Amino acid sequence: MKGIVLSLATLLLVANSCARLPQMHPAAGPAVSPYVANCSLPFPQGKWEFVHYIEATLPGGKKGFVIGVTVISPMTGSIDCVIMTLEGFVLFNARSDHGLVVNRALAPFEKIEFAKGLMRDIRLIFLQPDGCFVGAGLLEDGFPTCRYETREGETIDIVTFSDGSWEIRRYGTTRRLTRTIRASQPVQAGCFAEGAVPSRLELKAYGLWGYELSMDLVSASRLSE
Amino acid sequence: MRQGLRRVFFAGATVAVAFLCLGSADKWTSLREAAGKVNSVVAEFTQEKHMKILSHPLVSKGVFYYQTPGSLRWEYQSPIRSIVLMHHGATKRYLQGKEGLTEDAGANLQPLQLVLEEITHWLEGRFDENTLFSAGFEEKRKIVLAPRQESVSRLISRIELVLSDTPGLMESVTIYESQDSFTRLTFHDATLNRKIAESIFTDQ
Numbered sequence: 001m002k003g004i005v006l007s008l009a010t011l012l013l014v015a016n017s018c019a020r021l022p023q024m025h026p027a028a029g030p031a032v033s034p035y036v037a038n039c040s041l042p043f044p045q046g047k048w049e050f051v052h053y054i055e056a057t058l059p060g061g062k063k064g065f066v067i068g069v070t071v072i073s074p075m076t077g078s079i080d081c082v083i084m085t086l087e088g089f090v091l092f093n094a095r096s097d098h099g100l101v102v103n104r105a106l107a108p109f110e111k112i113e114f115a116k117g118l119m120r121d122i123r124l125i126f127l128q129p130d131g132c133f134v135g136a137g138l139l140e141d142g143f144p145t146c147r148y149e150t151r152e153g154e155t156i157d158i159v160t161f162s163d164g165s166w167e168i169r170r171y172g173t174t175r176r177l178t179r180t181i182r183a184s185q186p187v188q189a190g191c192f193a194e195g196a197v198p199s200r201l202e203l204k205a206y207g208l209w210g211y212e213l214s215m216d217l218v219s220a221s222r223l224s225e
Numbered sequence: 226m227r228q229g230l231r232r233v234f235f236a237g238a239t240v241a242v243a244f245l246c247l248g249s250a251d252k253w254t255s256l257r258e259a260a261g262k263v264n265s266v267v268a269e270f271t272q273e274k275h276m277k278i279l280s281h282p283l284v285s286k287g288v289f290y291y292q293t294p295g296s297l298r299w300e301y302q303s304p305i306r307s308i309v310l311m312h313h314g315a316t317k318r319y320l321q322g323k324e325g326l327t328e329d330a331g332a333n334l335q336p337l338q339l340v341l342e343e344i345t346h347w348l349e350g351r352f353d354e355n356t357l358f359s360a361g362f363e364e365k366r367k368i369v370l371a372p373r374q375e376s377v378s379r380l381i382s383r384i385e386l387v388l389s390d391t392p393g394l395m396e397s398v399t400i401y402e403s404q405d406s407f408t409r410l411t412f413h414d415a416t417l418n419r420k421i422a423e424s425i426f427t428d429q
Binding site: 049051053055063064065067069071080082084086087088089090093104106214218219221223 | 272274276278279280281283285301304305307320321322323327329340380400402406408
């Protein structure tokens with residue numbers, strides 16, 4: 001019985017992680033302009049500091065709650081990241097610029113693979129893909145999309161919805177879905193100094209060691225470069 | 226108003242003079258004696274997290290309840306609600322999740338428990354009875370705790386406690402992780418020796 005349950009669970013897990021890269025019907029000529037205009041919608045322009053309250057659901061359903069501080073600069077491509085407890089105790093502090101520098105890493109965040117993975121996730125959320133722009137158009141389900149291909153051979157789709165929300169989907173080299181980032185409707189522009197910022201971001205990592213991050217915005221501040 | 230200010234000034238001056246006149250050992254005894262008269266504290270607090278990465282300090286607000294001999298409720302009310310309960314040696318933590326306030330059963334509560342136990346020691350006036358930190362007066366009302374072990378100093382480099390004019394109370398606690406990363410707790414609207422229901426330390 002236990003074996004059957006385990007097999008079913010594995011099947012479900014594999015099925016869940018098997019979503020494959022959908023076909024895109026590219027727009028051409030002047031029709032491509034409105035799609036391209038949405039390509040940069042999820043990505044903050046200029047240097048920003050974000051504070052999020054993060055609920056992490058780890059493999060096995062274990063939950064963790066932390067505060068995340070992220071400073072991103074699209075101009076330099078740099079990311080500063082701090083993870084702390086609600087009591088203000090810093091668990092992780094790192095900077096990714098031309099390389100990765102970990103200033104502080106306490107258990108369970110002490111492995112370098114965690115730091116690399118985290119920076120990759122942050123880059124996917126906040127910075128425009130630095131790969132090759134493949135095209136823009138409509139997906140099979142009718143949603144407008146911008147498609148990029150990274151140097152590593154992964155595909156990133158930026159899907160925008162009519163209510164102003166968006167989703168970023170990353171597909172691996174085998175064209176299987178590896179990450180999604182779903183943003184809620186942006187907070188009204190004017191609540192912050194500039195731009196509209198989603199009040200919630202939900203990141204899902206698929207696969208055997210999949211996890212979920214639910215990130216509620218605490219504050220967003222535009223910084224000078 | 227003026228009379229109130231004068232009273233505060235005289236109370237402060239009396240404490241300051243008392244500390245200046247006392248030797249270090251006497252100061253600890255005097256603090257323990259003052260704290261011995263306190264059996265419960267209810268106070269509001271403001272927490273400011275300062276870090277180089279932050280353009281403004283991250284501010285949280287809450288309330289805490291303390292009852293001798295070691296029961297504590299530490300509750301953040303904004304920006305995120307969370308509660309830590311310490312009662313009969315057991316620590317529980319509740320955090321705001323997508324499905325409401327839930328117990329953080331999987332978390333490593335050891336560092337948090339360490340800090341909370343320290344806070345209860347301070348409230349009991351036991352500043353110098355500590356295996357992890359050595360205590361010393363830096364100014365008339367400021368106590369500095371320095372880690373005794375390297376394993377602790379990697380987490381917390383020092384702690385500064387500023388005592389309140391009211392015996393048995395603290396004005397602020399600053400926990401330094403490094404020179405440019407520290408957490409400052411400022412206490413206000415404190416009431417002493419009020420009867421607190423046990424459920425405050427057991428129920429979320």
